[in-house]
Amino acid sequence: MSAPRSELKNTGYEIFIGILSVISIFNLVLVYAFVKDPALQQILTVMNALFSAIFLGDFIYRILTAPSASAYFFRHFGWADLLASLPFPQVKILRVFRLVRVSRLLREVGIRAVWNTVTKDRAGSALLVLLLMGILVLEFGSLAILRIEQYAEGANITSASDALWYVIVTISTVGYGDQYPVTDLGRLVGSGVIVIGVGIFGTFTGYLANLFLSPRKSDAAAPDAATDAATPAPATPAPADAPVAASVPAPAAPDPAADTATVDELRGLLAESEASLARMKVLLGGP
Numbered sequence: 403m404s405a406p407r408s409e410l411k412n413t414g415y416e417i418f419i420g421i422l423s424v425i426s427i428f429n430l431v432l433v434y435a436f437v438k439d440p441a442l443q444q445i446l447t448v449m450n451a452l453f454s455a456i457f458l459g460d461f462i463y464r465i466l467t468a469p470s471a472s473a474y475f476f477r478h479f480g481w482a483d484l485l486a487s488l489p490f491p492q493v494k495i496l497r498v499f500r501l502v503r504v505s506r507l508l509r510e511v512g513i514r515a516v517w518n519t520v521t522k523d524r525a526g527s528a529l530l531v532l533l534l535m536g537i538l539v540l541e542f543g544s545l546a547i548l549r550i551e552q553y554a555e556g557a558n559i560t561s562a563s564d565a566l567w568y569v570i571v572t573i574s575t576v577g578y579g580d581q582y583p584v585t586d587l588g589r590l591v592g593s594g595v596i597v598i599g600v601g602i603f604g605t606f607t608g609y610l611a612n613l614f615l616s617p618r619k620s621d622a623a624a625p626d627a628a629t630d631a632a633t634p635a636p637a638t639p640a641p642a643d644a645p646v647a648a649s650v651p652a653p654a655a656p657d658p659a660a661d662t663a664t665v666d667e668l669r670g671l672l673a674e675s676e677a678s679l680a681r682m683k684v685l686l687g688g689p
Contacts, residue, residue, distance in 0.1 A: 413511065413519040414580045418530040419460055420504035422537070423497050426453040429541075430494055441552060442545055444562035451489060456488035457500070481504060532606050535598065536573065543569040543595045550588045557584050568592075573599035 429446050437443055461483040468474035475481055482499035506517055548565035549601075551557045559565055559581050568581040572595045583589045 407531060412523070412526065413508070413516050414523060414527045414530050416504050416507055417516075419457075420501055420508070421534060422453060422456060423501040423504065425537070425541075426450060426457075426494065426497050427501070429453075430491075439549075439552075441562045441565075442550055445541070445544050445548065445565060448562065448566060449537075450494065452537070453496075454487050454489050457483065457497070460500075461487055528605065529609055532602055532609070536602055539573060539595060539598050539602070540566070540569055543573075543591065546591050547583060547588055547595075550585055550591060551583050554585045556587070559583065559588075569595055572596055573602065575599055575603055630638075 429450055433443055433446050434449075437446065458551060464483070465471050465474055468478075475484075479499040479502075482496040485493040486496040486500065511519075517563065544562070544565040547559055547568060551559040551565075558611065559568055564581050568583075571578050571581070572592060575596075583592045675689075
């Protein structure tokens with residue numbers, strides 16, 4: 403029987419979406435208030451496009467799994483989720499509604515229940531943490547390496563595409579070498595990206611290995627069920643005053659004819675023994 407639908411999805415997933423909402427709103431502030439360089443703005447635009455794709459998938463997932471699609475869309479600000487997922491800068495501020503809903507849902511569950519759920523589902527939580535770390539390193543690593551290397555002498559990381567490509571290649575531990583930092587500070591940032599990338603992909607590889615190689619719960623439970631079925635149940639001792647079961651055979655009544663035949667056979671054997679003893683005495687020369 404399928405579980406009842408709920409507005410609250412997986413706790414770790416809700417936290418993941420909430421953090422992405424905060425980052426996307428922070429990016430809007432950076433674009434319109436602090437970052438004036440066109441190349442850096444282009445990186446933020448690419449990241450906001452990535453967030454838009456994730457939020458669009460979140461909207462589709464929520465409306466398909468909501469207890470009431472119309473209630474989610476009209477009363478729970480599903481329309482704001484849809485508009486905020488579109489690639490239009492004017493409506494991205496509506497992502498605040500997604501953050502408010504996530505905060506409300508987690509507050510209804512309670513901090514202790516949220517913590518217990520996250521710690522129990524370690525595999526799912528680890529995967530979401532890896533995705534979040536990858537997104538953070540991709541954005542802020544690209545911004546940092548481009549800001550440092552863009553105008554350096556002999557630099558080959560001079561555009562948004564160069565910075566994003568360098569960080570993606572470095573995180574994935576491929577390292578083509580076509581893009582690389584030439585300044586000391588840029589190399590320091592690149593070293594941090596390398597270390598974090600190794601940790602991300604190493605953990606992700608271990609997660610996939612555990613996912614595909616570990617036995618499923620149903621497969622692990624099948625041998626136990628078969629063993630339980632094959633093991634006979636222990637016999638329950640009968641009370642001391644309980645009557646003897648009817649299946650125990652009663653002693654047979656004595657048969658007089660059988661006793662008479664047995665006595666005759668014994669007499670015959672005794673007579674034969676006496677005759678044999680007499681012949682032995684004759685052979686031995688006895689009286």
